[in-house]
Amino acid sequence: MDTVALLIIEVLNGISSLALTCAGLAIIFGMMRVINFAHGEFMMLGGYTTVVATNAGVNIWISMLILSPLVVGIIGILSERLLIRFFYGRMVDTLIATWGLSLLLIGIVTAIFGNYITGVSAPMGNFSIGIYHLSTYRLVLIGLTVLLFIGIYIVFTRTRLGLIARGTMQNAQQASVLGISTPRVYMVTFGIGAALTGLAGGLLAPISQIIPTVGFTYVAQAFITVITGGTGAITGTIVASGVFGTVRQLVTYQTTPIIGGVVLLIIAVLVLRLLPQGITGKIFRRSL
Amino acid sequence: MFAINFKDWNTRGLIFVGALMLALLFAGPEIFDLFTLLKVILFISMAMLALSLAFIWGFGGILCFGQSVFFGIGGYVYAIAVINMGESTVPILLAIFVPAAFAMLLGYFMFYGRLSDIYLAVVTLAVTLIFYAFMRSTSGPEYHIGNARLMGFNGISAIPDPNWPGFPDAFLWPDDKFYVAMSLLILVYFGLRFLLRTHFGRVIVAIKENETRAELLGYDVRFYKMMAFTIGGGIAGLAGFLIVTFNNFVNPDKFALALAAQIIMWVLIGGVGTLIGPMLGSLALLMLNNWLGTQNFVGWINTYLVFGAIIIIFVLAVPQGIQPTAQLLALRFLPWTRPPPEDVQAAVGAREGAGND
Numbered sequence: 001m002d003t004v005a006l007l008i009i010e011v012l013n014g015i016s017s018l019a020l021t022c023a024g025l026a027i028i029f030g031m032m033r034v035i036n037f038a039h040g041e042f043m044m045l046g047g048y049t050t051v052v053a054t055n056a057g058v059n060i061w062i063s064m065l066i067l068s069p070l071v072v073g074i075i076g077i078l079s080e081r082l083l084i085r086f087f088y089g090r091m092v093d094t095l096i097a098t099w100g101l102s103l104l105l106i107g108i109v110t111a112i113f114g115n116y117i118t119g120v121s122a123p124m125g126n127f128s129i130g131i132y133h134l135s136t137y138r139l140v141l142i143g144l145t146v147l148l149f150i151g152i153y154i155v156f157t158r159t160r161l162g163l164i165a166r167g168t169m170q171n172a173q174q175a176s177v178l179g180i181s182t183p184r185v186y187m188v189t190f191g192i193g194a195a196l197t198g199l200a201g202g203l204l205a206p207i208s209q210i211i212p213t214v215g216f217t218y219v220a221q222a223f224i225t226v227i228t229g230g231t232g233a234i235t236g237t238i239v240a241s242g243v244f245g246t247v248r249q250l251v252t253y254q255t256t257p258i259i260g261g262v263v264l265l266i267i268a269v270l271v272l273r274l275l276p277q278g279i280t281g282k283i284f285r286r287s288l
Numbered sequence: 289m290f291a292i293n294f295k296d297w298n299t300r301g302l303i304f305v306g307a308l309m310l311a312l313l314f315a316g317p318e319i320f321d322l323f324t325l326l327k328v329i330l331f332i333s334m335a336m337l338a339l340s341l342a343f344i345w346g347f348g349g350i351l352c353f354g355q356s357v358f359f360g361i362g363g364y365v366y367a368i369a370v371i372n373m374g375e376s377t378v379p380i381l382l383a384i385f386v387p388a389a390f391a392m393l394l395g396y397f398m399f400y401g402r403l404s405d406i407y408l409a410v411v412t413l414a415v416t417l418i419f420y421a422f423m424r425s426t427s428g429p430e431y432h433i434g435n436a437r438l439m440g441f442n443g444i445s446a447i448p449d450p451n452w453p454g455f456p457d458a459f460l461w462p463d464d465k466f467y468v469a470m471s472l473l474i475l476v477y478f479g480l481r482f483l484l485r486t487h488f489g490r491v492i493v494a495i496k497e498n499e500t501r502a503e504l505l506g507y508d509v510r511f512y513k514m515m516a517f518t519i520g521g522g523i524a525g526l527a528g529f530l531i532v533t534f535n536n537f538v539n540p541d542k543f544a545l546a547l548a549a550q551i552i553m554w555v556l557i558g559g560v561g562t563l564i565g566p567m568l569g570s571l572a573l574l575m576l577n578n579w580l581g582t583q584n585f586v587g588w589i590n591t592y593l594v595f596g597a598i599i600i601i602f603v604l605a606v607p608q609g610i611q612p613t614a615q616l617l618a619l620r621f622l623p624w625t626r627p628p629p630e631d632v633q634a635a636v637g638a639r640e641g642a643g644n645d
Contacts, residue, residue, distance in 0.1 A: 035406055083600065083604075086604065087603075091405060091406050092351055092405060092406075092409075093603060093607065095351075095406065095409060096552065096556060096599060096603050097599070097600060097603045097604070099549065099552075099599065100595075100596050100597075100598075100599030100600040100603060101596065101600065102596070103549075103592045103593075103595050103596030103599065104592070104593060104596030104597060104600060105596070106592040106596070107590050107591075107592035107593025107594070107595075107596050107597075108593065110590050110592060110593070111589070111590060111593060212592075216417075216545050220410065220413055220414040220417050221414075223410040223413075223414075224410060224411075224414055227406075227407050227410060256425065258421050258422055258425045261418060261421055262418050262422060265414050265415065265418050268411075268414070269397050269398075269411060270397075272397075272401055272403060272407065272411070273397050273400070273401040274401075276401050276402050276403065
């Protein structure tokens, strides 16, 4: 019984960390169709912001929930203005440019902080189920992920900003004819995506180790998940995270994390073979 | 089949490149000392890896982000087979055909699933990362194939040298290794040049230029792309064999993202849609990497920083790469390189038609 409860929490944890990893990418890649290969590095920057701020004496919740998204959001807007906006509509060039950005960011962080592992300890201590001890923070993380996605959904479906953003992504020319400054919409949307990525990096910092190259571990699974999600970026990402997170965690429980990763990939390739448009290409078609 | 026309600019270029490569082949052991000669074998292996991506990306329009996966499989397959067989002729063939078969399988899923460019890039990247993670986790004694232990992140070392086919005791000396490597590079380069002039090669390029049009003309786009991908995988596997002969060692770094990314960079810098450019690109960046490794900078310069900056500068300022840019500069400033005006028109038209995407 305890084992079952533990396993359920582990699975929910797997889903929530995967969904968090993908949230920003669902907006930047899923909605804007901008291949951001520096996604992992945005997460890494969010993680470093939390670690540095917390070690400097800032309350860990303030550094995770406010400072990380703020810092990475600003870096995201700067990158968009200085680099990415020149490549809109040219996917392969965007991919290469953002990958250059990714290496550059790793280089800058390595230059400042050195190539060492850092981290912060998770707040809120432990609780126990039978003989197992679990970190309370992991439970809170699940709740925060749910809240975050509800927030994203409300912003993009119920507010004027979200309406303008979706309209611009659907038909930029039409939007600009209606008097909307599309470059600004792109900039702001990219900034929001980057901020969410930074937030994810911050929130995951206490349960992971942070090194300058940590982004590599996130980027491939994030892209796979968002791509498998398909055209309805937010819903698709949630569904795909649910499927992949469950499978990976269960396989990992039975075998090793490596096999878990392999199985995740194989399932992704099979799903894309059967549903080339992704999950939301077939079901939940009218979702966001 | 092909009449050689010495007035044709492409033919002149090919003859020039061929002469240069042959000169290097024969002069190599004379001009380089032993240590440098081994280093040259490494460069040749990397140049061949660059060629494999230059072909499938530049001419097939398939941006594979994980070309390193076939390179690594080639290296590992050769190592495992040669340790088990004690003879290298069959292992070398396996090092070509196993990665090619894997490329075909992967290509079947990707092209028959009609994944678009970007999805393809991400799937191939994920595949190489999975191999990287998996091979790093095989340290335990339970991971072995026949007599060959996989050894996890330490890699397989002391892999036997290749021998002359049919003579299991006649191992290749470093000079011979260089001759073999350089000959293979020449063969692959001219093989690809030949392939691009055949019907198959022309269809591949046609698909890159306009997939819908090629399909409407009755070509099975999925099949041609899969075959191009397979050929690229085989060449990358051959490069993997060469890198193993360089220092008798193979480790999971052959699958690492760092290498996967560098291959893209070589092709990008050399010029997408060319074959010589990417080989020169690999040479230039490897030498830069070596040089950075030997310098003691004030502490804050590192390879990530330098390579990131190079990529951004190239993609912003020289998006065509070195070779096309050099050709354009030569045409402008060196009058004797100018072919007749109508050829220039055709070449410029073709290049603009190729576009960047």
